[in-house]
Amino acid sequence: MFKACIFDMDGVIIDSEPMHFEIDLIMTRQLGLNLTHEDLEKYVGMTNPAMWKYIKEAHMLEPSVDELSRMQMDMKLRIFKERDEKPIEGIVPLLQALRSDGYPVGLASSSPVLFIQAVIEKLQLQPYFSVIVSGEEVPQGKPAPDVFLKAAQLLQVEAEHCVVIEDSRNGVAAAKAAGMTCIGFMNLNSGLQDLTRADFIVDSITQITVSKLKNL
Known part of the structure; x- marks a missing residue:
């Protein structure tokens, strides 16, 4: 039975993957x-430190993972603040409908807390999310299930009653590892992502309604 919805952010709430x-x-x-x-497509959905760990080891880079992540975050925050970004089509109506029907909503993103806060504040989406969890706040990022399990715990909803909306292979893997139902959003700007493990796949957020979530 559907009791809560958990959203990924990049590529689901905001079409930010091209910028990344x-x-x-x-x-x-x-x-x-x-x-x-x-x-770079295989790193979509991972935390920044996890991505840089793989790249640093593969190419024997001198800067530390922390230094690389900080440089990347500084650049992303600066560029994001300069751009006129809007929520992906269908996101605000879906969030409004979930709130209207009393369903708790969480955000579980691999992005750092600072970037999540910048996005949510700029798009004025704070009222819709009961909990927000960054992949950097849990022991393991996606494709491990930690970030989704933490969000469910904070929402006080059993994992089996949560529906996740994800756009990446790593995110879908994390949702399924958490024992949650997963809707894969085929966002072409997120690169060639294999979403076949998702329970359902849509090519537009507008295809997701509260009534359909109730029937999952």
């Missing part, structure tokens, strides 16, 4: 690496 790809490509080039958009 853009900045990550700039950074990797500044570090002397010749990575492509496709090379």
